[in-house]
Amino acid sequence: MNSNDPYYRRIDLPAGDLHVFAHDDLFHAMGAKVLEMANNNLQIPNIRYMSYTPDAHVGVGTCIGTTAVWGTENGFVSPSIVGSDIGCGMRVHLTNLQAHELQDVKLRRKLVKAIEKRIPVENHARGYFSDIRLEDVLRKGLHGLPGKYVPDMYTPRKATSLTHVECSRFRFDESELDRIPEQVWHRAHRQLGTLGNGNHFIEIQALSINEENRHIAERWGLRDGQVAVMIHSGSRAWGGAVNQMCSSQVVKTMSRLGLGTADPKLTYAPLDSEAGRTYTNLMYSALNFAVANRHLMAFAVRDAFKETLGSKAELTTLYDLMHNYACEESHGDEPLFIHRKGTTRALPAGHSGNPEPYRDTGHPALIPGSMGTASYLMAGLPGGARNYHSICHGAGRVRSRNATKQLVTLDEFASSLRIGQEDEIVLNHRALEALIDESPQAYKDVDQIIESVVQARLAAVVARCRPLAAVKGV
């Protein structure tokens, strides 16, 4: 162990070093299992770096909150590090409305209903968009969508939907798509523009700017009290199928090469192997699906705002980025293969990896809170370089879904959403029981997580987002 910085520690595990960016109290609350999992992950050959963010908690094979880095030369790719919701991530749109314009509970209800009409949240429901070629989306991401769904594509401001994203298209060997069975194609096509369930959500929020970073907020076009829309979703059944299919191929490769750790659920293969290449290619198709899926939902939300509040209502893209993925990135002059499982990239001002509109400020890093609590818009700091520019991805679970259902009563849950009061966080349906496992008590305090990220000098808060209404899947 190490220095006297209460927000960072290097832990000397038998298999290698683990870097933890969390306040001592958060670190001690993580438990022994997260270290055992890190030690397994550090046994994967040629690993260069592994770290936890303050929201780290136990996941399958690898903790959620992990950054794991290999070189591209002798690197490895791990389906279980990426996780099953490949491409899961966040998108935020800014509206030209102020929070007081949504003060009326009935208006918020009407808006939520209008969203629900376009984004079905029931399991198995078909998406609102039927004229999209799935193959185009998988191959080309946002560039595979018909022009009418990219409303600002031809404006003089130049394609904000396509430039205000972490990645609008991943290129890969498209012949690998043939490996996916017809039934999965069919299911995925129906699911375009759908939210999914669990921690996924669409929230209508009100911004408050952090004074210290008002200059960045202004550059991003943020105002105090401004209404924003935050979307949290992933690659739905497509990514799930890719994960499942490729994992079994990777497991075969592992036994052929004599690889493995104490945890059979930790799967990995050399980047330069058939199984590794197939997974990487198909993972990229899922990242393309996920970004297009979030884009389509934002399009539907924009339509719902216009129907409810008049055609003058407008939504512009702030940013779209992921927190479950692996890809090549240059750090310094070196090409690396970075896995982020429940971690968000936050590049600082001036970094060449920023899209052009955010070159001078750093791009927005979008951090969701738990239901009924605040979310955050952050900007990376230069100090984040020592963690490959990874920050947290949200609050992080402290209780299993079942344990939460045992602990939290319906009344407690309802009062955490201020149901029945004037400032109620309007929910899309009355089946509160079905969502108890998503209550704030299931999660760490997001404010504490953010504090750790800020104190570790990884990123700074630009704005806090207070929820006004939420759409959840069931």
Added chain:
DNA sequence: ATGTAC
């Protein structure tokens, strides 16, 4: 997380 699952 996922049209869940020995």
